[in-house]
Amino acid sequence: MKPKIQTFDLLKLASGDQLSLQVYQFIGKKSDKKVYIQSNLHGSEIVGNAVIAQLIDFFSGLKPEQLDGEVWLVPICNPIGTNQRNHFFATGRYNSYDGKDWNRIFWDYEKNCQDLEGFVKAHFKLDSLSIQESFLKQQKKAFTKQLDKIQGSSSAPLYEQYRYQLQSLSIDANYVIDLHSSSNQGIDYLFCFPGKQEESAKYFNIDYGISMNTYDGDAFDESFMKPWLALEKKFKELGRDINVDRESWTLELGSGMQMNPQSVAVGVSGIKNYLVKKNVLKLPNYSPQITEIKLVSRQQIKSYYAPTGGMVQNRMSLKHTVKAGDKLYQIISFNKQGKLPEIIDIYAENDGFIFDVSTSYSVNQGEYILALLSLE
Amino acid sequence: MKPKIQTFDLLKLASGDQLSLQVYQFIGKKSDKKVYIQSNLHGSEIVGNAVIAQLIDFFSGLKPEQLDGEVWLVPICNPIGTNQRNHFFATGRYNSYDGKDWNRIFWDYEKNCQDLEGFVKAHFKLDSLSIQESFLKQQKKAFTKQLDKIQGSSSAPLYEQYRYQLQSLSIDANYVIDLHSSSNQGIDYLFCFPGKQEESAKYFNIDYGISMNTYDGDAFDESFMKPWLALEKKFKELGRDINVDRESWTLELGSGMQMNPQSVAVGVSGIKNYLVKKNVLKLPNYSPQITEIKLVSRQQIKSYYAPTGGMVQNRMSLKHTVKAGDKLYQIISFNKQGKLPEIIDIYAENDGFIFDVSTSYSVNQGEYILALLSLE
C-alpha cells in the first residue's frame, strides 16, 4: 500500500523561502476512522520522527485490506521549532521570537463553544455517531472562523497561523497521537485523559502514564480531547451515557535531541498494538498485548530546582529508586566572597524513583535538576 | 532627605556571582502610606531607570516634612532580564532559559484566597483601614508559604524564587507603579484598572490609557490589585461599599532599548503630580494638574501581523491618523519560485491612529508589524 503524500504551505519566511507540512496518508479499504500521528512539535523532541519513518515503512508493506480507516502521519510537524539552534543545541521548545511554548498555543473548542447544553438537548436522541458528526461539524465551523482573521488585513500572529494549519489536519481524527520526549533525559511514559481512555493506555507497551487530572492549557492533546470530554460530560449530566470514539495521547519517548533505539522500538510497537486493539490495523496471528501500566497524577511528580547556583555532581541516575531522606545530588557552590567552595547535599523529600534528569550539570539558582516520581 | 538604601540577595548564578535587588527608601515624617515604584521588569524596557534616577535626585532634595508616607524605588528590578543579550539587542522580555514572559509569572492572591466570603463576613463591620490591615495580614500569610517551598529540598523554579523576592517588597504598598515601555516603538500610555482608579488616571500627564476589562494573567500590576478588587467586590455583593486605598499602575513610556527624554520627563512629572494628588507629596505652590486622558479597552487596539514573509516599506509612522481603507504599509515579498518580487499593500481595517510599530522591518510570516488604536 502506497501512501498518498500531500504537502501544505505552512509559512513564508522573510527570505522568501517556504516552510511546509507534509502528510503521509495510508487509506485502508474502509475508511470511516482516522488516526492522526505527529512528531517533533517541540524542537529537541525528535524521537518520534524515527517512529514515524518506521511506521511509513511498516504501513507501506501492508495490503489495504489490513487497514480499517486512515492513518495520517506528520513527521517534523513544526519546522520552525525543529530547525531552531542556539549553539549546537535544539532549543525550539519555545519560539525564540516570542517565547511561546509550541505546545501551549492550540485552539480549544471547549473554550469557544457557546451553547453546549443547547447542542446536547437538540441532539439528545440521536445515535452516537450522528451526534459526533454533528458536533464535529459545529466545531469545524467555529474553527474555520480563525481563517477570516488570518486572511484579514491585520492577519494573525505566527502561532495562530501555525496552529490553524496543524489543527486543520487533525481536528476530525478519532485517535490522535502526539510523539514527544523529555527536553532533558527521561524515561518512556505517556499522558492520558482520565476516564475511559485509561483502559486503552494498557496497549502502548509503556510502563508509566500520567492521568491528567489538571490541564496545562492549550496543549495539542488537550485541545483535541477537551471538547469531546465536555460533550460526554454534558450528556451524562443530562442523563445519557454516550460513547464518543475519540482518544488523544501524548507519548514521551526518552530523551531530548536523541532517538534512543529502545524508545523508538517502544513507540513503534506500542502504536501498532494500540491500532490492532482499536480494530484499525489487522495483523495475521497477532493479538494485542496488555502492559500493566502504572497511572499516576501530575502531583506525584516532584521537580527539584537548584536552591543556589553551581555545579551538580553525584546525582542519582535515571530510574534509580530512592527513599525519602536519601541524598539525591550535590551542588558545588562557588562564591565571590573570598570563601572556599561549598558542597551542598540535597535529599529526597519522598520515596520514589528518578523520572527525569537535566542534561546540564551547570545551574543558575532555580534551574531544573531532576524529577522524582513518588509511587505512593 | 537621604534615602535608606537596602540591598537584597536575589539569585546566585552558576558562576558563584550574586545578582541583587537594591531598594531606595524615602521615609517621610508620617509613614502610614507606602508607594512602590519599579522599572525594567522587561529587559529592553529601560526608560523607567532614568525616571527612577531622577526621582531619587528629586526626593533627595526634599525635606522629610514634604513626604507623608514612604516611597520605595526599585530600578532595574529584574537583573536577569536587563543583562540578557542576543547580538546587540536587549532580548530579556522573556527568560531565555524557559521562555517565560517576566510579566506573566506573579503570585496572585485572588487565585489563592480560599474563603473570601468568610473573610468579608468576619470583618463586615470593621472600619476600612482595619479591614485592609487584616486582609493584608492574611494575604502575607499565604504569600509567605511560598518560602517553605523555596527553602525545601526541591526548592522552586527560578521564576518563583524571583517573584517571591520582588513581591515581598511591594505586597504591602498602597500605590504600585510599574514602569514599562513598548518592546518596539510606542507612544506613552498607561494601564489602569476599571472603576474608581480611572479617576486617578488623570493625574499622570498621559493622554491615553487602557482600562483593563480583561486580564493577561499573573502580570505584576494585576497580581497586586486583583485581590483588593475582589475584596471590594465581595463587600459590595454583601451590601457594603468600602474604600480600599490601593492602586496599581503600569506606565508605558515610549520605545524599547531607549530612554527618550520626553518620555522620561512625562514619567517623572506624572508620578510627582500623582503623588501630590494622593497627598503623599507636598510641594509648595503646586496644585495637581489634570490631563484629559482617553481611556480605551484592549479591544480597541488592533495588532497587525505579516500575512506573508518579506520586507516592510512605506509604513505609516507612529501617531499617524488613518482612516479605514488607508494603506498602512507594504511588504516586498520575495520568493524562490522563479518569480519577480511582489509588492503587497496592506490596508487599515478601522479608523484610528498608529499606536505602536515594530523595530524590525524584516518579517517572517506572522510577525508583528504595528498596532492601530481605534478611537470609536
Add this chain to the structure above:
Amino acid sequence: MKPKIQTFDLLKLASGDQLSLQVYQFIGKKSDKKVYIQSNLHGSEIVGNAVIAQLIDFFSGLKPEQLDGEVWLVPICNPIGTNQRNHFFATGRYNSYDGKDWNRIFWDYEKNCQDLEGFVKAHFKLDSLSIQESFLKQQKKAFTKQLDKIQGSSSAPLYEQYRYQLQSLSIDANYVIDLHSSSNQGIDYLFCFPGKQEESAKYFNIDYGISMNTYDGDAFDESFMKPWLALEKKFKELGRDINVDRESWTLELGSGMQMNPQSVAVGVSGIKNYLVKKNVLKLPNYSPQITEIKLVSRQQIKSYYAPTGGMVQNRMSLKHTVKAGDKLYQIISFNKQGKLPEIIDIYAENDGFIFDVSTSYSVNQGEYILALLSLE
C-alpha cells in the same frame, strides 16, 4: 527587458524544507562584462533588499540595447541570517549555531594561490583580457576543489557549503557590490580598496568612504578582490602595469533592521550612476555625476565602549560634529553596594563627527556605544 530568474538549492534544513538562492539576471545585447549585486548577507542589514527590488523594476523597464553586459541581482543572499530571530530582533549577523560572522567566512584565492609568480611569468606578454581570463580559469579550478570536499563522505561545515554556493555566482564578475548597513544606526558610506578603485568611488553618490588599508579577513568584498589586487601587484613587481577590470564594493546604507527611504534612494541612484560610468548602463541624456567622497582609513574611526555597565543618556546624535573634550554621552551606573546611582560623563578623544550609534541604550561593561569619525 525581462530578467532570467534562476533558483538554486542552498541548504536543506533538519525539517526537510529547503532554503534557496534566487538570482535575477538581466542580460544585455553585448554580455562581456558581469555586474554582481547582493544584499542582506548580515541578517539585520535589510536595506539592500529594497535597493535590489527597485533595480529589478528599473532594469525591467530597459531595452537590451541599454545594457552592455550582464547584471546579476541576489537579494536576501543569506536566508539563514535573514530569518534568524531572538525576540523581535534580527540577530543574524552571526550564525547562532557556531557564532561565525557571515561576512568573515569566504574563500580567498590569494591565500590558496600557490605559484602566483609562476603564473605571472607564464602570462607576462599576453594582453590584459587574456591574462584575466586565464587567471580566472585557474582561480575557478582551485575554487571548485571545495566541491570534492563538500560532496565527500565527511562533507563540510555549513559555512563552507554556503560560501561555495554564493561565491559560485560571483567569482567571475567584473564588478561586485555587496549591500550592507550598520547593525546599529549609521550613516551612508562605502568600503573601497586603495588604489585605482578610489577613482570609481566618486560615482556612488556617497559622501564618505573607508579605504581599506587593512583587511578584516575573509570578508565577501575582500575574497573577491584580493586575488586580483595580488595579480596586479605581482605584475608590477615584475615590471608591467596591467589593467585589471575588476572592482569590489561594500555599500553601507544607513541603519539595521530598517530600509530608510533616503538610504535606499542613495543606493539605487549610486549604483545606476556607477554602472553608467562603467559603460555597462546606457541612459539617454544622462552623464554620470561625481560626488566628492571623503576617503578615510579604518584608524580614523574610533569606537567607544562602555567603561562600566548601566544606561546611556544624553548621547550626541548621529552626524553630530564634536570637538575633542566635548561630552559625548553619560552612563547612569547603578550599583548593588548600597550607594546612589552615579552619572558618568564620557568625553570625545578627538575632533570628528558621530558616525554610528548603538540601537540599545542599555549596556553591560564593554558593550558598544558609538563610533566617532575623526576627520584629520
Add this chain to the structure above:
Amino acid sequence: MKPKIQTFDLLKLASGDQLSLQVYQFIGKKSDKKVYIQSNLHGSEIVGNAVIAQLIDFFSGLKPEQLDGEVWLVPICNPIGTNQRNHFFATGRYNSYDGKDWNRIFWDYEKNCQDLEGFVKAHFKLDSLSIQESFLKQQKKAFTKQLDKIQGSSSAPLYEQYRYQLQSLSIDANYVIDLHSSSNQGIDYLFCFPGKQEESAKYFNIDYGISMNTYDGDAFDESFMKPWLALEKKFKELGRDINVDRESWTLELGSGMQMNPQSVAVGVSGIKNYLVKKNVLKLPNYSPQITEIKLVSRQQIKSYYAPTGGMVQNRMSLKHTVKAGDKLYQIISFNKQGKLPEIIDIYAENDGFIFDVSTSYSVNQGEYILALLSLE
C-alpha cells in the same frame, strides 16, 4: 595549608551587579615557580570546576613544605560564558552579544613583540633565568599598555577588558593548564605544543594528545606559550639553545555540560602527577607515573558534517574503532516534495576511532556529526 583567596572585579553588568574572578592561591615554602590552572572558559565545559574543587581540597591538606612554588586556581574563569543559557543548555562557547568564541580572543605577545631579534642579541650571554625574567618584564610592559586603552574615554570592547583581567593572573606563570572538554561528547585528551613539551605530556595520565603543528589563533594556551616558543626559536637561530621553563596545556576532559567522574579523576590525578614530575609538588612515597600518550596532528582528526538536513540514527558510538568504508551513521532525510523519507548511509573515509560525537541527532545541512581520529 590554607589558600590565600583573592577576588577581582571583572565586569559590571547593565543591572549594576558585578561579575568577579576569584583566585585560590596555595603558596609553598619556596615560591619561585608559579602554576596557573583555570576552568570553564567555554560555558558548557564545566568539568574542570570539579577538578579544581578537588585540587583545592587536596592542596588544603598539604603542608607548605610539600609545595615548591605557587599554585593559582581559577575555577569558572569566565562567568559570562558559564551563566549564559538558551533553553536548558549552556551555550556560552561564544558570547551571545558579539558571537566571539571565548577562546579566540587573547592577547598574543608574539604578534606584538617588535624587535625580538634585538632582545635576543641584547640578552644573548645571560643565564636562562635572567633571560626569562627580562623577557617577561618586557612582555608585561607591552601587555599593560592595554590598560591605557581600557581606562581611556573610548575604553575597549568587552572581550579586551575580559582578557586583560584573566591574562593578568596568568602571564607570569611557568605552567599553565586550561581545563576544557568537548562542547559535545568526547574522550579525554590534551593539546600540547610540539617540541620539548611533548616529553611532559606523558605525565597527565591521558592516552591521546594533539601536537599543535598549526594554531587556531589567539587561544588561551597559544597566547601564553607562543612568545616563549618564539624566544627559544630566535635564540636557536642565533646559535644558542636556551631552556625556557614554561609549558602550556589544554586538557579536554570528556563531554560538555557534564562532569563525568572518570574524567574528573583523570584531571585531578594527571595534574598531581605532572606537578610531582615538575618538582612543584612533593608527595611521600610517590614517584610520577608515565602514560604512553599517542600524539597526533590536527590533520588526523576528521570532522564529519551533515551532507543534508535530517535526523541521525545508527551512529557508531564514542571510542568505536572503524575501518575505511564502514558505515558511520545514517540520516533520515525528510522532504517537502511529496516523496518518502530517505535513509542516507555515510561511510568512513579512513580507518580510525570515533573521537567525538554531537549531542544533537537533529541536523541542518552542514551541522557537525562526529569526528574520527585516524591513527595512521
